Amino acid sequence: MQGLYAIYQILDLLTNVLVMLIIIQFVIGLLFAFNVVNQSNQFLMAFYSSINRLLEPVLRPIRNILPQTGSIDFSPLVLIIGLQVAMIVLYNVIVGMQ
Numbered sequence: 001m002q003g004l005y006a007i008y009q010i011l012d013l014l015t016n017v018l019v020m021l022i023i024i025q026f027v028i029g030l031l032f033a034f035n036v037v038n039q040s041n042q043f044l045m046a047f048y049s050s051i052n053r054l055l056e057p058v059l060r061p062i063r064n065i066l067p068q069t070g071s072i073d074f075s076p077l078v079l080i081i082g083l084q085v086a087m088i089v090l091y092n093v094i095v096g097m098q
Contacts, residue, residue, distance in 0.1 A: 001094070011087070021054065022079065
């Protein structure tokens with residue numbers, strides 16, 4: 001059982017990192033959208049592009065399923081909620097096995 005809990009902890013850490021990346025992507029996108037930071041800022045643009053390249057393979061299938069909502073992208077929110085639900089279910093399965 002300790003092995004399963006260790007795997008759960010690793011998955012929880014990876015989930016938290018993914019959620020942080022989604023939040024960082026969102027904040028940087030807002031900074032660009034409201035012209036707080038100019039998109040000619042090469043460092044921030046490179047960082048934003050890197051995060052987008054990491055998250056796009058995960059978010060694209062969700063975007064394909066969700067209906068078009070105009071300029072608002074709900075796929076990051078759906079991903080965060082889905083990850084949290086999956087972690088809760090996984091935790092309860094591990095606790096139930098003990």
